[in-house]
Amino acid sequence: MQQATARFSNIDGDLLSKVSNLGPSELLLLAGYCAGLAENNSIAATTSVATNLVTDNAIKVLVLYASQTGNAETIAKSIGDDLDSKGYFADVESTLDVKLSSIKNYSLILIIASTHGEGEPPDDAIDFHEAIFSKKAPALHGAKHAVLGxxxxxxxxxxxxxxxxxxxxxxxxxxxxxxxVDCDIDFEVDAKNWSLKVLEALETWQPAVVTADPNPVNVLQFPHTKDKPFSATLSGIQKITAPGSIKNTYHLEVDLSGSGISYQPGDSIGVWAENDQDLVEEVLSELDILGSTEVQFKGEKYSIEYLLLHKLEMTLLNKGLIKEIALSSNSQRLNQIADTEYSSYINNHQLLDILKLAKSPLSAQQLADVLKPLKPRLYSISSSLDENPDEVHITLNHVESENDDGIRYGQASHFLTHNINVGDKINLYVDQNNNFRLPSPEKPIIMVGPGTGIAPFRAFLQQRSLQEAKGQSWLFFGNPNFNSDFLYQTELQKYVKSGVLSQIDLAFSRDQKSKIYVQDRLLSKGREVWQWLEQGAYFYVCGDMSRMAKEVENTLLEIIKLHGKRDHEEAKDYLKQLKKQSRYQRDVY
Ligand SMILES: Cc1cc2nc3c(=O)[nH]c(=O)nc-3n(C[C@H](O)[C@H](O)[C@H](O)COP(=O)(O)O)c2cc1C
Structure with missing residues (x-):
């Protein structure tokens, strides 16, 4: 310090001694401040000293996101901006693009990861996930990390x-x-708190590098939020499977006038639906509770009936809930369900069923405490806004299952198709999905969308029709029977006639002895599918995740192997490249 001060002969000695008593973070703050002053006064030399300081001291941060429908990606980008504004060097990358070996070059690794399938990584993270668990993963001694789930x-x-x-x-x-931090479906607040904690911890881990005029930390912003849904009006509803079908599929048209809402083909709509009044009454009567009983919820008083109708989850079970009710009611049977039968049990049972099994009833307050907050349900949008200004269309199945005690309905699908009428209100918002987007109009597209998986492709075709797109398009659609289940048949035929849809392949599984599915149609058209891919086609899949989407992916690999003359690893690599180029996109549920 003695040597350094000798060079400041024209600076007041008092000032220098005050500066030398400052701590590291104050010194850096001051350096940034001086750099700002210097910049204002165009003193280039001083600025470059400050810039070096920032470079030398900044912590290199990797913000890695593993995202399927964009939530983790949005959060990662927002944190990346926050880090940049605080003077850190943050690289925000998708798990699809990051090189595993490069992660050792960062002193801090932030991972924001969603989970899909049945506890599986998002599509774009499958390879990275596999690699980081393999011997290829680099040692990270001395590094720090933070994970947001x-x-x-x-x-x-x-x-x-x-x-x-x-x-x-x-x-x-x-x-x-x-x-x-593991965030539930209403992740915004927890995600924001986690990112603030990370920033706070960074400051004490190593003094924060502050630039001359740091921007305030961004607050995570989601334009069409769950918290501020629009009260839209149901303008039309039509059952689009015919009598005799084993499915009850509906087409809904919803009026968005006055909302200012906009969406793109590929987006989903989030619906806040009320629970079914009959179900609420059954639950209350099972517990012998009066609907008017007052309970506390999030610091406020409500009647239990109001909470059950509007605020609490009554149709989706979770292990924690079954365990808690098992504990409070001392039920061995419920414990057994949670421990050994959970996956199959939850397919056709709901809260009402576990309350029936509980040995001793819960009080109204216990019930309010044990249930999770109600969550919105997402539906892939089946319309193009350009073709239907101020409207959004939804294609959905009325979800229904049966057990020994009766029939159980899906929460939102029952509300939308049985509990409201044209003219009634629906609280909704747009859930953007930037990972399911049409390419430019001249590109060829292949769409695989059986059942309600047709929804986003109806939106795609409407959009392409308006665009007078030059690119070829090919749809694979399937359902149980041609006569009752050919959804949007007239529209699709119109698109075939006009050339908007270049090809359509249909798989009606139950119209012949042996079942035929979309993946079978794909395989039989394998050579052509391969040619389309080689000509730059974009491949889309929408619909059932557990069986259909997996089968379609396996079939795609088969096609690449067979017609692209590749071994299994090479075929997987080909598919990975397609994903990287956004040419293999899935919206599966
Ligand atoms: C088809 C599907 C499967 C899911 N599976 C799981 C799961 O097994 N475990 C879990 O915690 N969340 C699961 N989720 C919830 C997502 O992780 C959650 O919606 C998350 O916010 C999505 O973030 P992303 O948009 O970044 O992918 C699933 C969601 C979907 C649509």
Missing amino acids: LGDSTYEFFCQTAKEFDEVLIKLGSSPLVDR
């Missing part, structure tokens, strides 16, 4: 992918900067 606690494997990333990073030698 996005999930849905009604799934058995809640935030599984985030948990696994957290574990493996620790195994590789990294230590947590802050504890992992």
